[in-house]
Each structure stands twice: as C-alpha cells, then as structure tokens.
Amino acid sequence: MRHFLTIKDFTKDELLEMIALAKKIKLQTKKREFVPYLERQTLGMIFEKSSTRTRVSFETGIYQLGGVGLFLSSNDIQLGRGEPMRDTARVISRMVDMVMIRTFEQSKIEEFATFSKVPVINGLTDSYHPVQIMTDYLTILELGVEKPIVAYVGDGNNIAHSWLMLASKLGFELRVATPKDYSCNQEIVSTALEFAKESGAEISFYSEPKEAVKGANVVTTDTWVSMGQENEKEERIKAFNGYIVDNNLMKLANKDAIFLHCLPAYRGYEVSEEVFEAHADEIFLEAENRLHAQKGIMVWLDTHREDIDE
C-alpha cells in the first residue's frame, strides 16, 4: 500500500502516471462522463487547519468518482480533545477507504500513516503541500509550457519545499528566492539536490528575486504568513519587503511567462493587484485543477493498494 505524504516517495514515472490519470479523468469529467473509479468508497478528510480549495476539491472529487467524502474538523472529533493520532488512525482507517489529512508537523501525518490500514494523502503540512504542486505541474503542462523554468519568490515554506521535491524528481529547472532568514529547510534542500543529480534538475537559490526571475517561464509565490504563523505577521511583512511579485519583477521573466499562486493570495504583499488580475485565468485554472489532479492521485493510490483485509 502506498501513501501520498510527500513527492519524495515517488519515482518520476509514478508521478507522471498520476498526472496522466488526472488528464484522462479531467477530460471525462468535462464531457460529463463520471466513471466510478472509486465506487462506494469513503474518503475521510481530517482538517486541523482551515481550507477552501482542499476541502471542496477532495469532497467533490471523491463524489464524482462514485464515492463520498467525510469532512472531519479536528474541532469536532476527539483528536481535538487529545485522542492520539495513532488511535484516530486505527479507528478511522477501519471504516473508510482512504484518508486525507491537513495538519501541522509532517511527523503527525507520518504517524497516522504508520497506523493506517488505508492510503493516506497529505492535504498540507508545515513541511509540504504535495497535492498542490502536482496540480501546479498539471496546470503548467496544460498552459503549454514545455520546458519549465520555475522561479519561486517568497517564503521557504511548504510550497517551496514541494517545488524542490517535484523539480528534483522530474528534472526541470527551479530557482528559489527567499530572504536569508526565511530560506528552505536545509535537510529538504539536501535531499532535493541529491535527487537532482539523478534527474538532471537545475536547482538554484537566490536572495535577490530579480536574479531568480530573469528568463523564467513560470513565476510563482505564496503567502508570507502561513497557517500557524499568524503571530509572526508583523515581523514577516518587514522581512519580505522587496519580495512582492509585481509588474517590475514580471517584466524580467520571459515575455509569455505564466504566474501561478496556490491561493489564498494577499494582494499588495506577495503579489500585486496588477499581476494577480493579469494572470487570473492561469491562477483560477490552477485552482480548478486541484479537483482533477487529486482524482488522478486517489485513483492511482487505489490501484496500488494491496488486499489488506485479514
């Protein structure tokens, strides 16, 4: 049985299989052909943090695949009152067919997966947001970017880490620009650089956004204040001064460069109103693609599960 906790657990071929499945199922969905790949299956969706896209896309996605989604806010289940993750996993995974979790530490989702009888999907942790980055890759392909040169400008957070993993596995160019004190996790960077040796990915780091963006064909960013960092807001806004993706910065990218944002976006901080609105079609295609990319991942995991019933 496989879990989808981080991109680093998958080979390039496996990741591309998921993307291919996502494309196929998207096409079927667009033709209103709802193939019940996951008929009568239940997806448990545990949220310890807020969500708009992740909740709606997983819940709608599993329904369109013939199953049902169970929204479980940690405020409403015993997990929120201190029931251990491992016990929650041992109970819920006996009742549902797949689980998606959004939580804080990566170790929490790993613990859940260790005790789970069914595949577990990472719907965002402090370290990674792998379903988002698979979505972004699907979007890049759809928008016709053949040889991605991705410039990520901003916080060295879960989104940046997921880009590092994806680029290093698939072998495309990634430039990451962060303020010195907000750089990526060094262990994750080292792992990515190891993978990059094999895949041929070019990965580079900058403290000057302009350097990273020069000649890129995909520019992307994320909020400067992730969920759980609300009390650092003031100092972060100061530290990220100069990291806004605005027209001046976009001008340095390729003429046809696309701009992606996982959302929610904070205009005037990580992205200017002008850049956001000029690229709204790309950004909201990216948002829609959460639905399709995650279907590909869920169906892939389902076809790779062993018969675990005793």
Ligand code: CP
């Ligand atoms: N991009 C993303 O995961 O959005 P939500 O936090 O709304 O789920």
Ligand code: NVA
């Ligand atoms: N880095 C952001 C992503 C939100 C989808 C966060 O963790 O809050």
